[in-house]
Amino acid sequence: MAETWLIILLSGLLTYAIRLSFIALHGRWQPPLLFQRALRYVPPAVLSAILLPEIFLPGGQPDFSLLNPRLLAGILAALVAWRTRNTFLTIVVGMSGLYLFQMIIR
Amino acid sequence: MQRKPLFLQGARDTLPILIGVAPFGMIYGVLAVKAGLSVAAAQGMSVILFAGSAQFMLxxxxxxxxxxxxxxxxxxxxxxxxxxxSASIAPYTQRLSPLWKGLLAYVLVDEVYAVTITNFERNAARPAQHWYMLGSGLALWTGWQLGTALGIFLGAQIPEGLSLDFTLAVTFIALLVPTLKDRPMLLAALAAGITAVAANGLPYKSGLMLAALAGILAGLWSDRAWQKPG
Known part of the structure; x- marks a missing residue:
C-alpha cells in the first residue's frame, strides 16, 4: 500500500509539473520545434501501446485469431467511436459486444 | 464581463462533457477497487493525479x-x-499571479483545455477571463470526483467474472480513434501498438516505453513538416 501511495504522489507531482511548465515559464523559454512535433504523437502512441496488448494478449496469452471476442468487440467499439465520437456509447457498445461474442464463440 | 458570469459560463459550457466524464470516472472507481486499491488510494488518485487515461493505466x-x-x-x-x-494556454495566463497560475495548472486536463481554449480564441482578451477556466475546471473536477466516489461504492457490489478489465480497452478505443486524424497519427498508433504486443515479455513492462518511443519516431518520420520552415 505504501508503494501505491508513492506511485500516486510521484505521478501526481510530475503531472502537475508538466501542466504548470509553460504557464510558469511563458516568455522565458520556448521548446525546440522537434520536441513540439514529437509531443503530438504521444497520445496515439501511448493509447495504442496499452490498448493492443489488452486485445491480442488476453491474460498474457497471444490470440491473433479472428474469433478472438476481444478483437471483434474492439472493432465494433472502434466503429462506434469513429461514427459517433461518443465515449460513453463506445464503452457501452464495446462491453455489450464482448459479452455477446463471448457467448456465441465459446 | 464580470468574474461571476464568466465563472458560471465556464461551468455551464462544461456540463455537456460531464455526461461522458462522470461515467468514465465511475468506471475508473470500479476498476481501482477491483485492482485492490483502498478506498482512500482510489479517491486520492483522482484528487492528486486528476488525469483519466493515466489513472486507468496506473x-x-x-x-x-x-x-x-x-x-x-x-x-x-x-x-x-x-x-x-500548457504552452497553448500560457499566453492567456502570463499576467496572472503565481497563485492563479498554480490553480489553473491543476485543472488543465484534456476537457478543460478544449472548452477553455475554444472560448479564449473566440473572444478578444477579457480582463477576468481566467474565471471562465476556473469555472470549467471546477465543474469537471467535481464531476470526476463524484464519478470516482460512486464507482468505488459500486465496485464493492459488482460481482467478479464480468471481464471489467476490458472497459480499459474500450475506453482507450474511444480516446484513440478521434486522434487518428492523419497518416502520421495513424502510423504512430500502429507502430506503437505492434511494438507493444511484440515486446510484451520484456522485464519491468518496459515494452510500453519502447512502444511509445517507436510510435513517436514513426509519426515524426511520416511527418517531415517540422524540417521545413513555417
Missing part, C-alpha cells in the same frame, strides 16, 4: 504488480501531452 499496472518507477515513468509519458496544453 490501475492496470498496479494490478499487474509493476515496479513503482516503471508505473511513474508510464504516467509521466502519457501525461506529456499536457505540456502542449
Amino acid at each position: 490501475v492496470q499496472l498496479l494490478g499487474a504488480g509493476t515496479p513503482w518507477f516503471v508505473a511513474v515513468a508510464s504516467a509521466f509519458i502519457i501525461n506529456l501531452r499536457h505540456a502542449l496544453y
Whole structure:
C-alpha cells in the first residue's frame, strides 16, 4: 500500500509539473520545434501501446485469431467511436459486444 | 464581463462533457477497487493525479504488480501531452499571479483545455477571463470526483467474472480513434501498438516505453513538416 501511495504522489507531482511548465515559464523559454512535433504523437502512441496488448494478449496469452471476442468487440467499439465520437456509447457498445461474442464463440 | 458570469459560463459550457466524464470516472472507481486499491488510494488518485487515461493505466499496472518507477515513468509519458496544453494556454495566463497560475495548472486536463481554449480564441482578451477556466475546471473536477466516489461504492457490489478489465480497452478505443486524424497519427498508433504486443515479455513492462518511443519516431518520420520552415 505504501508503494501505491508513492506511485500516486510521484505521478501526481510530475503531472502537475508538466501542466504548470509553460504557464510558469511563458516568455522565458520556448521548446525546440522537434520536441513540439514529437509531443503530438504521444497520445496515439501511448493509447495504442496499452490498448493492443489488452486485445491480442488476453491474460498474457497471444490470440491473433479472428474469433478472438476481444478483437471483434474492439472493432465494433472502434466503429462506434469513429461514427459517433461518443465515449460513453463506445464503452457501452464495446462491453455489450464482448459479452455477446463471448457467448456465441465459446 | 464580470468574474461571476464568466465563472458560471465556464461551468455551464462544461456540463455537456460531464455526461461522458462522470461515467468514465465511475468506471475508473470500479476498476481501482477491483485492482485492490483502498478506498482512500482510489479517491486520492483522482484528487492528486486528476488525469483519466493515466489513472486507468496506473490501475492496470498496479494490478499487474509493476515496479513503482516503471508505473511513474508510464504516467509521466502519457501525461506529456499536457505540456502542449500548457504552452497553448500560457499566453492567456502570463499576467496572472503565481497563485492563479498554480490553480489553473491543476485543472488543465484534456476537457478543460478544449472548452477553455475554444472560448479564449473566440473572444478578444477579457480582463477576468481566467474565471471562465476556473469555472470549467471546477465543474469537471467535481464531476470526476463524484464519478470516482460512486464507482468505488459500486465496485464493492459488482460481482467478479464480468471481464471489467476490458472497459480499459474500450475506453482507450474511444480516446484513440478521434486522434487518428492523419497518416502520421495513424502510423504512430500502429507502430506503437505492434511494438507493444511484440515486446510484451520484456522485464519491468518496459515494452510500453519502447512502444511509445517507436510510435513517436514513426509519426515524426511520416511527418517531415517540422524540417521545413513555417
